[in-house]
Amino acid sequence: MGTERVGPRSGPSPRLAVVGAGPAGLAAALAAAGRGVHVTVIDSAEAPGGQFYRQPAAALGARRPQALHHQWRTWQRLRDGLERHLAAGNITHLPEHHVWCVERRPGAPQGQRPSGTPGGFTVHALLGPGQEEPVEVRADAVVLATGGYEKVLPFPGWTLPGVVTAGGAQAMLKGGLVVSGRTAVVAGTGPLLLPVATGLAAAGVRVAALVESADPKALARRVGTLAGRADKLAEGAGYAVELLRHRVRTLVRHTVVEAHGTDRLEAVTVAALDAEGRVRPGSERRVPCDTLAVGHGMVPHTDLAESLGCRIDADGMSVAVDDEQRTDVPGVWAAGETTGIGGAALSLAEGHVAGRSAAARLRGREPDPREWAAAATSRTRLREFFAALDTVYVPSAHWTEQVTDDTVVCRCEEVTAGAVREAVGELGAGDVRTVKLLTRAGMGWCQGRMCGPAVAGLAGCAETVARRPFARPVPLGVLARAGETGERGRAPVESEEPGEQPMEAGDPGGLPVEAEGRGGPPVE
Amino acid sequence: MNPLELADAEPGPAFGVTLDGRELEALPGQTVAAVLWTAGVTSWRTTRGEGRPRGVFCGIGVCFDCLMTVNDRPNQRACLVPVRPGDVIRTQEGTGHGH
Numbered sequence: 233m234g235t236e237r238v239g240p241r242s243g244p245s246p247r248l249a250v251v252g253a254g255p256a257g258l259a260a261a262l263a264a265a266g267r268g269v270h271v272t273v274i275d276s277a278e279a280p281g282g283q284f285y286r287q288p289a290a291a292l293g294a295r296r297p298q299a300l301h302h303q304w305r306t307w308q309r310l311r312d313g314l315e316r317h318l319a320a321g322n323i324t325h326l327p328e329h330h331v332w333c334v335e336r337r338p339g340a341p342q343g344q345r346p347s348g349t350p351g352g353f354t355v356h357a358l359l360g361p362g363q364e365e366p367v368e369v370r371a372d373a374v375v376l377a378t379g380g381y382e383k384v385l386p387f388p389g390w391t392l393p394g395v396v397t398a399g400g401a402q403a404m405l406k407g408g409l410v411v412s413g414r415t416a417v418v419a420g421t422g423p424l425l426l427p428v429a430t431g432l433a434a435a436g437v438r439v440a441a442l443v444e445s446a447d448p449k450a451l452a453r454r455v456g457t458l459a460g461r462a463d464k465l466a467e468g469a470g471y472a473v474e475l476l477r478h479r480v481r482t483l484v485r486h487t488v489v490e491a492h493g494t495d496r497l498e499a500v501t502v503a504a505l506d507a508e509g510r511v512r513p514g515s516e517r518r519v520p521c522d523t524l525a526v527g528h529g530m531v532p533h534t535d536l537a538e539s540l541g542c543r544i545d546a547d548g549m550s551v552a553v554d555d556e557q558r559t560d561v562p563g564v565w566a567a568g569e570t571t572g573i574g575g576a577a578l579s580l581a582e583g584h585v586a587g588r589s590a591a592a593r594l595r596g597r598e599p600d601p602r603e604w605a606a607a608a609t610s611r612t613r614l615r616e617f618f619a620a621l622d623t624v625y626v627p628s629a630h631w632t633e634q635v636t637d638d639t640v641v642c643r644c645e646e647v648t649a650g651a652v653r654e655a656v657g658e659l660g661a662g663d664v665r666t667v668k669l670l671t672r673a674g675m676g677w678c679q680g681r682m683c684g685p686a687v688a689g690l691a692g693c694a695e696t697v698a699r700r701p702f703a704r705p706v707p708l709g710v711l712a713r714a715g716e717t718g719e720r721g722r723a724p725v726e727s728e729e730p731g732e733q734p735m736e737a738g739d740p741g742g743l744p745v746e747a748e749g750r751g752g753p754p755v756e
Numbered sequence: 757m758n759p760l761e762l763a764d765a766e767p768g769p770a771f772g773v774t775l776d777g778r779e780l781e782a783l784p785g786q787t788v789a790a791v792l793w794t795a796g797v798t799s800w801r802t803t804r805g806e807g808r809p810r811g812v813f814c815g816i817g818v819c820f821d822c823l824m825t826v827n828d829r830p831n832q833r834a835c836l837v838p839v840r841p842g843d844v845i846r847t848q849e850g851t852g853h854g855h
Contacts, residue, residue, distance in 0.1 A: 288763055291785030296764035361837050381818055393799035393811040400815025408790035409759040412798055436757035495809050496798050643821060646805040677820035
């Protein structure tokens with residue numbers, strides 16, 4: 233378990249809670265902490281860094297963690313800045329705190345009242361890997377830097393052991409220094425596939441192929457029109473060199489149509505795509521492998537913002553923010569991939585702006601945007617770049633044609649594509665919610681985070697914001713006691729065994745459940 | 757090259773855990789999933805409906821595919837739970853509650 237570090241508090245500084253210790257959260261924390269605000273960084277991981285800068289567990293004694301990373305110097309700056317502020321008592325870091333809800337307390341928001349009076353926010357978290365012990369953190373304002381998670385579309389065989397998400401393969405490598413096999417195929421679409429393929433190859437895995445359904449040449453054409461993105465193209469070129477060095481064969485406009493095996497992955501079938509995104513008949517070939525790392529892009533984590541009532545951008549399924557990274561809820565800022573997928577550099581810029589704006593406003597001052605002009609310029613350019621990226625790295629238009637009726641779509645509830653199609657075609661479901669109620673797709677442990685985009689695609693309906701009341705599964709006992717605990721206080725722990733909490737009738741397992749059986753992922 | 761060599765890792769002394777009674781070697785700092793991957797094990801749960809094998813999928817605690825029983829507590833996410841000396845790890849069938 234990570235060590236909680238609390239610096240000495242001096243005076244009644246306004247308190248800012250930052251949820252997430254990835255690039256956006258850390259940039260926000262550093263920007264605010266240097267400006268007379270006490271910052272509490274609340275994060276689910278054992279150590280700061282988020283997904284992008286996920287570090288090997290300390291006990292593994294990695295002396296060269298940078299071998300697993302890109303942009304290491306940026307990380308060093310963030311890490312050193314955090315250390316300085318922790319030592320100075322400007323920042324408190326709460327690792328292994330899994331936030332499930334941010335609650336707005338009654339009273340006027342900070343800025344419209346003297347510091348220390350009622351109002352503000354309570355951040356509710358569950359402690360440690362068991363995620364059963366509740367903790368509350370109070371703050372005058374909140375920065376949501378909860379990042380994003382990976383989208384994976386189904387195909388026959390995708391539930392076989394050995395098939396992992398691209399981000400999952402990377403997380404296990406960066407955090408645990410492990411790989412799941414000897415020969416891997418990396419497939420899907422999006423810029424994440426490049427570091428995953430090169431990372432696995434550097435770690436000694438034979439990467440038999442990198443299979444990208446999009447055509448990155450289109451990106452080069454588009455980005456050529458964007459000013460100041462030479463560094464991004466250089467980054468891409470860097471990966472190309474690494475792929476060559478490790479002799480990784482890259483197949484663009486190709487897709488994995490099926491994963492083969494009985495009890496674990498043995499091979500995949502790869503096929504070429506035509507200009508419309510349909511599989512070219514006769515182009516299929518079998519590639520033996522024991523690992524398939526697959527991903528189709530990223531999705532913003534918006535649960536905490538949704539439960540706070542922040543406006544969600546319906547198109548992007550992301551938290552809507554203004555130029556200061558403020559949401560439309562007073563006292564709530566958002567930065568990084570929760571506001572739209574755009575990578576670590578954009579997250580840093582947004583986090584910096586959010587931290588500067590929050591610090592100024594918490595101290596009753598109207599911020600001057602000229603203070604963060606450089607970050608704002610960088611933000612504009614990176615958003616343009618990622619908008620271009622989004623138009624190129626899209627799943628092939630006809631991916632659903634490869635999904636056979638017997639393919640499991642909802643991994644938790646084992647709902648097949650055939651059942652989803654039946655709900656739409658024969659039972660008349662016209663939206664994702666009705667499909668869910670008819671089939672149970674999305675009602676399981678992961679609460680539709682894995683199958684949401686797939687169900688929407690198969691049903692031919694728009695993907696909608698999920699409206700999960702809590703961002704992760706919460707034991708009923710914790711819910712019953714919520715509000716009884718003091719600041720950073722802990723509710724009395726009952727003698728019942730964790731994992732044996734009272735369950736809702738019909739709940740599938742021994743997991744803590746939320747009201748209405750809803751659950752959620754870690755916040756990072 | 758392996759990942760430990762790549763990161764020039766010098767972990768503390770290895771210790772023992774069991775998977776369904778079988779002795780496995782674990783390193784301090786590893787999650788249960790990392791221990792199993794190192795031992796070449798990639799599936800450790802069967803699903804409630806079809807009894808199909810599952811292991812790590814998302815690797816970050818979102819998908820709940822990697823559930824297993826650790827020290828008699830069922831439905832633990834192997835990708836999140838840190839391993840401790842002497843852990844009794846068991847593969848899990850269905851709900852993990854023996855019915």
